[in-house]
Amino acid sequence: MPTETVYGLAANALDPLACTAVYALKGRPADNPLIVHVWDLGHAQTLARTDSRAEQLAGDFWPGPLTLVLERKDGLGTVALRAPVHPVARQLIWLSERPLAAPSANLSGRPSPTTAQHVAEDLGGTPVLILDGGPSAFGLESTVVDLTKNPAAILRPGAVSAEALAAYGVEASASGSRPPSPGTRYRHYRPRVPLVVLVDGARGRAADALGPWARDLSSRGEVVACLAVGAGLPEGVLGRSFPSVEAMATGLFAAFRELENEASVIVVAAPGAEGLGRAIRDRLWRAAGGVFRTAGEPVQPELERGD
Numbered sequence: 001m002p003t004e005t006v007y008g009l010a011a012n013a014l015d016p017l018a019c020t021a022v023y024a025l026k027g028r029p030a031d032n033p034l035i036v037h038v039w040d041l042g043h044a045q046t047l048a049r050t051d052s053r054a055e056q057l058a059g060d061f062w063p064g065p066l067t068l069v070l071e072r073k074d075g076l077g078t079v080a081l082r083a084p085v086h087p088v089a090r091q092l093i094w095l096s097e098r099p100l101a102a103p104s105a106n107l108s109g110r111p112s113p114t115t116a117q118h119v120a121e122d123l124g125g126t127p128v129l130i131l132d133g134g135p136s137a138f139g140l141e142s143t144v145v146d147l148t149k150n151p152a153a154i155l156r157p158g159a160v161s162a163e164a165l166a167a168y169g170v171e172a173s174a175s176g177s178r179p180p181s182p183g184t185r186y187r188h189y190r191p192r193v194p195l196v197v198l199v200d201g202a203r204g205r206a207a208d209a210l211g212p213w214a215r216d217l218s219s220r221g222e223v224v225a226c227l228a229v230g231a232g233l234p235e236g237v238l239g240r241s242f243p244s245v246e247a248m249a250t251g252l253f254a255a256f257r258e259l260e261n262e263a264s265v266i267v268v269a270a271p272g273a274e275g276l277g278r279a280i281r282d283r284l285w286r287a288a289g290g291v292f293r294t295a296g297e298p299v300q301p302e303l304e305r306g307d
Helices: 018-028 052-061 085-095 115-125 162-166 208-221 243-260 277-288
Strands: 035-037 066-071 078-082 144-146 153-156 195-199 224-229 236-241 265-269
Touching: 035 195, 115 243, 144 265, 153 162, 153 265, 195 208, 195 277, 208 265, 236 243
Parallel strands: 035 078, 066 144, 195 265, 224 236, 224 265
Antiparallel strands: 066 078, 144 153
């Protein structure tokens, strides 16, 4: 089903066999939890215990791209809940009269799907029905906030920024012993070709380092593609210059899927860590295997090849 973040592989969250099928279809590790999609706060309260913090956040951000981790109503652990805003997702929840577990509708580890075509590329050979609701508006997964502790903290950055949540007493990042969050425990979002992520450093800006990396890699026989925000791309390379951080968030995963078929390596100039840039850098970090390269340092051509 389409959501405003990415497409989700939806199943009855109350049916263990259905949820098991989701894991099997995606090839998802069994200990990677699922987010459950509900209609509204009242629907959430049939599954979880809420307090004033949850009610305020749900009141201000639901329906929308914010996931709340809460204590289950039966006392058996925690559950991650969100109410999507996409009309197709909402209609499916309404008509099914059930909460829907819906992780991203891709093979585990692949870039998340933001169009129905992306779902078909990954899962088209499996028994799934694809509801085409057009391209995803945000393009990045929801922000996940842990409300089982005080203060609350962000477990996964996403479409709702840390700055927006700070006013509600939510910390920018989790600390200490907290429950796992979807999308944080395994390598995710990875294109099928090596990914190099450049960040600003004391000796240069990430965008300025695209040229040296592209020239060096090209001299080694690589077909280079570059991604950046608001910067001219090096001459003679594939890629995309996004007009804004918001545009990069919307188009990042789609660009991965497009460029992996045209290039042998993708080089990205990461945006700054403020606002939506924090969520983009999180996805880039995981897609690149936890390695950022600092602008101004010598080009390091060793590239990790995927399967």
